[in-house]
Amino acid sequence: MRTILACVLVTGVALLSGCAGSGGGKTESQVVALNGAGATFPAPIYSKWFDEYHKSHTGIQFNYQPIGSGGGIRQLLAGTVDFGASDQPMTDEQLSGAHAKVLHFPTVLGAVVPTYNIPDVSQELSFTPEALAGIMLGTIKKWNAPEIAKANPGVKLPASEIVVVHRSDGSGTTFVWTDYLSKVSPAWKSKAGAGNSINWPVGLGGKGNDGVAGLVKQTPNSIGYVELVYAIQNNMNYGRVRNASGAFVKAGLDSVTAAAASAAASIPADFRVSITNAPGAGAWPISSFTWLLVPQNIPDAAKRQAITGFLEWMLGPGQQMTQALSYAPLPDSVVAQEKQAIARIQ
C-alpha cells in the first residue's frame, strides 16, 4: 500500500508541476510567439534584444535558442522554426534547395582572436598571417621560429614546441578562422580549407569556446583561437595580427566595425559576404558578420509584422545595446542598406 502511495504521490507532484507550468502560459492568449534557432555566438545579444523588445511590445515573444548555425539553417529549411540565425551565410546550394526564399540580415559583427599561453612571455605577441598559417599547419613547430620572432623584436621566445588547440565541435568560429587562413595562405587552402569542421593537420580539439580556453590555460606553450567576446569577457590575452594593409592591429570593437566599414562598398544586395582580410588600415582581419535568416514569404500576418518590426528596432535602438555586451555594432552604411531590404519580406 505504502509503495502504491509513493507512486501516486511522485507522479502526482510531477504532473501538478507540469500542469502549473503549461497552465500559467495559456492565460496570455493574444501572444504572438515566434521560435528561432541557430548560431551560438550572438545568442547573448539576441536574448537581450528579444527581452527588451518584449518589454516594449508585450504581445510578442521571440524565443531564440542557440543550437548551432548549421542546426539553425536546417531547422529553417525543415520549417520547424520561424527564423534562423547563422555565423556563415547559406551557400547557393542550400538556397536553391530550400522550398522558400530566405533573406539574410546582418545583426552584429563577430571577430576571432588568437589566444596563447607561454609561461615565460608576458608581452603581447604579434603575428603575421604567414606565421599563423604555419603554426596551424604544423610547419612552424617552435615558439622561437624566425617567422614568429621577426614580428616580435625584443621578446625572448622559448625554444619549446607549440601546442595547437582548435575547436572540436563544428563552429562558426572555426569557419571564420579557417576562412581567413584560406585567404592568406595558399598552402592552408589546399591542405585544410575553410569550414565549420575541418580535417586539422595538427593539434588538440576542445569543445566550445570554454573547451579551447580551458585547454590553452591548462597547456603550457599552447595557442588557440576564440571569439573576441569570449576573450574580452574572460580576460584572456590575445595577439595582434598584421592585416591586409600591412599594419599590426589589436582586435577590438572599433577595429572590427572598421573591417565591416572598409568592406561596405562591396557588400552585395543579399548581404552574403565574407569580410575576413578586409582592406582598411585599422581593420581587424579575422572579422565576420552574423546573420538572421528570415523567410521572404511569411503568410501569417501577425508573425510577419513582428519580424519586420523587430528588424527595424534592431537596426535602430538595438544597435546601441551591442557594445555593453562586447559585440561590435554594424557600420552605418550597412544599417542603411538593410533598412531598405526589410521591405522584401512579404
Next chain:
Amino acid sequence: MIRRKIVNAAMFALTGLCALLAVSVLFFILGYLIYHGGKSLSWSFLTHLPRPTGETGGGMANAIVGTGELLALTCLIGVPVGFMAGVYVSEFGGKTAAAAIRYAADLLNGVPSIVVGIFAYAVLVVPMRRFSALAGAASLSVLVIPITLRATEQFLRDVPNTLREGALALGAPKWRTVLTVVIPAAMRGIITGTILAIARVAGETAPLLFTSFNNSYWSRGLDQPTSSLPVMVFTYAISPYEDLHRQAWAAGLVLLTLMLVANVAVRAILSPGSAPRT
C-alpha cells in the same frame, strides 16, 4: 591461519578503500558545484524567468517546471512500456521471445542519447513541424524504457517461486497471481529502479536539444517548445559571460539537488526506519 586472517583484513581494507573512493567522487562533485554555483542561488533563481546577461534577478523557474513536466510525461509514456515489457519478459514470455526482447532492450540502452535525439527529431519533430515537450518526453522515454525493463525483470525474478506456486495452487489464474502476489512483492525494488532510471535521464541534454528545444518564456502547451534545466545548463555554459556561467553551475546544482531529494524522499517513503533490501 594467521596468513589467512591477514589476507582477510587486507581485502577488507582494499575493498573498503574502493568503496570510499567511489563515494568521495560524489562529495567532490557536490562541493565543486556548491563552490561555483552556490553564490548565484537565490529565491528569485527558483521563481523568476531567465533574464539576459548583465541583468540581475533572473531565474530558471520555467526550466525547473519544464524539467518536471518532461519527467512526468516520461513517467507516463516510458515507464509503463518498460514495466509491462519487463512483466512480459519475466512472467509471460516464452524463452526465445523473452531473450529477444531483453536483447532489444540492451541494444536500445547502448544507443547514445544524441542518436536517440536525432531519431526523435526525424520521426516526431519534422512531421509535426514543431519542437514540443511531447517529442522531448518521447526521446527521454526511449532512454528510460530499457532501464525500467531491466529493473522490473530483475526484481520480479527475485520474488521467491513459492509465492507463485502458492497462489496458483489456490486456483488463481496466472494473471491474478502476477498482479496481486508477484508484482506487489517486487514493487519496492521496481520503484527504486525506476526512480534511478528517471534520475539518470533527468540530466540528459543531447536528446532534448532537437526535440523539446528550449523556451525563454513559460511553455505554451505540451505541443510547444519547453525549457529544461539540462538545456539551460548547456546554453549558459557555452556563453562567454561570467554571470551566465555561474547561473549554469547553479542550475546544475539545482538539478542535482532535485535528483538527490527525489531519491531520498522515495527511499524514505519506501523503507521507513528499516534498511532497504538486505
Next chain:
Amino acid sequence: MRQVLRRVPERFLPGTRGLIGLRARLRTGDEIAYLATFAFAATIMAILVLLVFELYRSSGPTLHRFGLSFLTGRTWDPVAGEFGALPFLWGTVVTSALTLLLAVPVGLSAAIFLSEMAPPRISNALTFLIELLAAVPSVIYGLIGIFALVPFMRNVAQPALASAFGYLPIFQGPNYGVGVLTAGVILAIMVLPYIISVSREALLAVPRDQREAALALGATRWEATWRAVTPFARLGIVGSVFLALARALGETMAVTMVIGNNPKISASLFAPGYTIAAAIANEFSEATSDLHLSALIELGLVLFLLTMAINAAARLMVLATARKGTQQ
C-alpha cells in the same frame, strides 16, 4: 520447478490448444494479460526497428558513396567531403577497454565490500551515496574533468607512468593532460556506480546458505566471499560490466571535454584520440552539407552495430559459462 513454471506458460501445455482452449484462456484472463504485456514488449522491438531503419535511411548518401571503405578510411575531412571512420572506431574501442580495465576491479571490490564485508549500517549509507552518483549529469563530469582531472593527469599521473613504464610504447609521447588515458579515467569514474550497484544486487541475490556453509567450514569472510559467493553471482557481474560498457560506448559530453578530439590512430595512451559518440555530438549541430550529415548518422549506425555485436558476444559468453555451471 521454477524454470518449468516460468518458461512453459500454461498456454503451451497440452489440452489448452485450439479454439476452445483460447476461449477458456480468455475467460480466465491469462490470454489478455499475455497479449497486453506482449504488446508493450513488442513496442520496444518496434522502436528499435524504426530507429535502425531511420539511421539506415538517413545514412544513405555515404553508404552508397563509400561502402565499406567508410570503416577502413583514416581521413575525416568534411571540407573535401571525404569520410573514413577508422580513427573513431579505434578511439571508441580503446577508451572502452581502458574504462573496463580501470572500473571493473574497483567497482567489483566496492560491491564486494558493500554486500559482504561491511557492517550493514555503513553498507546502506554508502550504497545510497553511490546510487546518487549515477544521477550526476555527464556535462558536470566533463567540466570537472577539464578543470580538475586534466591538470592532475598532466602534472602527476602521466609523468609518473612515463617514468615507471616509459619503455612501453603506450606510455610514450608528449604529455598534454588530455588524451585517451584521461578519457578512460573519466569514463571509469562515470560507470563505477553502475558496476557497483548492479554487482552488489547480484551478490546479495546469492542464497544465504552458500555463505554460511563456507563460514561454518572455517573459511574467513573473504574466502567465503571469493570462493563461494562471487562464482554464484557471475552472471549478474558480467551483466553489470556490459551495462557499464554500453554507457562508456555512448558517452559524449564528458569524453569530448578531455579526449583531445584528434582523429589520429596512435599507439600511445597519452595521445589525443576521438570516439564515435564524441564525433557525432561535436559535429552534428553545425553540419551543413548533406554528405557530412549522412556520414555522422552512419557513425551512429556503426556504433549501434558495434553495441549489437558486443552484446551478442556477451550473451554467448554468459550462455556458455552458464551451461558449464549446470554440468558441474
